[in-house]
Amino acid sequence: MERKTRLVSLSELQGLSGASDELVDELLKFGLVEAQGGLFDSNCIKVTKSAVLLASHGVEPRHLRQFRTAADREFSLIETIVGNEMRKPEVSARARAAEEAQEISRQCLEIHEALVQRAISQLDR
Structure with a gap:
């Protein structure tokens, strides 16, 4: 949507x-x-x-390029999963696919945050 x-x-x-x-x-x-x-x-x-x-x-922004690369890879994964539904002519199918893409994205961000937080928590060990 x-x-x-x-x-x-x-x-x-x-x-x-x-x-x-x-x-x-x-x-x-x-x-x-x-x-x-x-x-x-x-x-x-x-x-x-x-x-x-x-x-x-x-x-610096040059250090942030890795986030762009990671985002592109994440989007590629999401597009692979929902791509067929997004190409259907029915609005309802595309809406469901967009919702699924948002949920997949949220879960990917949860994993990313958890992995970074785990690494940070090991800094003081």
Whole structure:
């Protein structure tokens, strides 16, 4: 199910996130955000806000490329699972497939978070 999101300009993106021109340029360069007709969606805002916070820890956009790669791989897995349903002409089939894709994504994120948290918990051992 497609959700309508408000698109924002570059200046609005920077105002909402506190990102510099240089940071946004780097995020664009590494494919972490993409403008749609010069406008950015809510996912771009989230990525940019996180990149600003991570920059304060010395994390540069080039370090974030691995997240783009992981996301592309995760999407490929999801698309493999729900792809046939998404291609059906029936709106109900596509809606079910979109819901299933969201659930698979949530579970993938749960696994990712648990694995990272497990590794972090071992830091002080």
